[in-house]
Amino acid sequence: MKFLFAINPVSGGVAKAGWEDGIRAYFSESVHEADLMQLTGEDDDVRLRERIEQLRPDCVVAVGGDGTVKLVAEQLLKTTTPLGILPAGSANGMARELSLPSRLEDCLDVIVNGQARPIDVIAINGNNICLHLSDIGLNARLVRYYQRNNWRGQLGYARGVIRVLLRKRLLTVQIRTEQQVLNRNAFMVVLANARMYGTGAIINPEGNVADGRFEVVVLRRISFWEFLKMFWRYRPFDSSKTEIFSATSVCIETRRKVYFQVDGEYMGRVARIDAEIQPGQLMVMLPQTADGGTVL
Known part of the structure; x- marks a missing residue:
């Protein structure tokens, strides 16, 4: 078998020379072939x-964070060629979601011997896709x-949270699904194909990346400590503050343009989002369980 590794050398702020050496060493004793490609950020x-x-x-294996995973996934949509993931970024949300191991050799075993x-x-506005989580409001800001600012680590996160919450404003939002129309004031609205952010924070407890649906999560009220804790450990949702409902398509419109991010990439300000699930459009290599199945 032939494996192509697309390596982002700067993801997570850590050089990938050790990852490259590990990949070459793994395949030096294998009947399979590995081709390594460096991403440059240009074309x-x-x-x-x-x-x-x-x-x-x-x-094709993405070596980097969620942005690298998305870049590779976009080239493999609607094909039979599977995506492999080596989580080497600062945020590895999809790797967490798919229960992938963190050690390089274990990940390579999944890529070669997994299923x-x-x-x-989620197709968004006709020209973008979301594998994981997208949102408007607080987190997008x-x-x-x-x-x-190229902030890193817990200190950078805390600085960002403080700055965001000092400037927080309620969004006036209309949410239209195939079943209902909702008008809400909220600080944040999430389109969730998955359960958790890259930090491990569970925003959508019942999420499943292979169920043919996604969830819309509406955070109507939030404090500094709630927002901070949301990204470090799971806590039960208060239904008076947070709504979660399932959909296969949705149109979200806001009274004014708001901050918008897709899979950890800031996309600018928007006043409308059209999103629709595309079931089973991406093949991904997953670890096999003891009974021969996978995590999904």
């Missing part, structure tokens, strides 16, 4: 597409601060 989508067409790999399973994606 990576075009370069990756050309390399896939040239190499025809049996699996490919289909997962859903926090993502913007992170990217603009």
Whole structure:
């Protein structure tokens, strides 16, 4: 089998030389082939597409964080070529969601010996996809601060939370699904294909990336400590403050333009989001369980 590794050398602020050495060492004693490609941040989508067409790999592996995973996934949508993940970023939300191991050799074992399973994606505004979590409001503004100031670690997170909450404003939102129309005032609205953020915070306890649906999570009231705790440990949701409902499509409109992020990437300000589930459009390599199944 042939494996193509798309390596983001700067994700997580950590050099990937050790990862590259580990990949080469693993495959040096294998009958399989590994081809390593460095991402540069310039025309990576075009370069990756050309390399896939040239190499025809049996699996394409994203080495980086959620942004790298999304970049690779976009090239594999609606194909039979599975996505492998080596979680090497500052936020590894999809790796957490899929119960992937953190050790390099264990992850490589999953990529080579695991099982490919289909997962859903959310199509957003016709030209974007969400694998994991998208939102408007507080967290999207926090993502913007992170990217603009290049903040890292717990201190950077705390600084961002304080800054966001000092400037928080209620959003006036209309949410239309195939079943209902809701008008809400909220600090944050999440489109959740999965359960948790990259920090491990569970925002959507019943989420499942392979159930043919996604959840809309509406945070109507929130304090500093609630927002801070939400990203460090699970706590029961208070239904008077948070609503969660399932959908296959949704249109969200706001009275004014609001901050918007998709899978950890700030997308600017928007006043409307149209989202629709696309079931089983991406194949992903998953670890096998003791009974021969997978985590999904």
